Amino acid sequence: MDWVTALPPSGEKSYNSCLVIVDRYRKTPIFLPCHKNDTAMDTALLPWSRHFSYR
Template sequence: MYLVTALPQGSERSFNECLVLAERYRKAPMLLSCHKDGTALYTAIMIWNRVISHTGLFQKIISDREPKFTSALWKNLHNFFEQSYHSQKLTTLKLMFWKKE
């Protein structure tokens, strides 16, 4: 997992960062556009919605960010698996994500 941050500045609502994900056995990297001020929760929601639904969960995440961020990312991803039994929690997270945009 690598964040490309030197993208040209667009409008206020445009994406200004690119998250690059590469799996060990896939030939092509996955590129996800995102916002620069993204937290671990924002990144986890983005990975859950755009990557895990297509490829499944990663066994290992190697990140260029600090260990605190990677730990928080894993915790948030594991919380999404618990939400299949607690749908009210998932609705709260969707509302939080919707209000941020």
């Protein structure tokens, strides 16, 4: 997991950061747009709300 910060605002919600997670099984990166001032709780819920599916 790593952060890319200080990006120009983009998208409807003006995202200015990106959380990068590497899937060790598939060896692929997962890029999740976020805000630089997100809280720890926002960060913890980010992968579950945007990437992983519920079935």
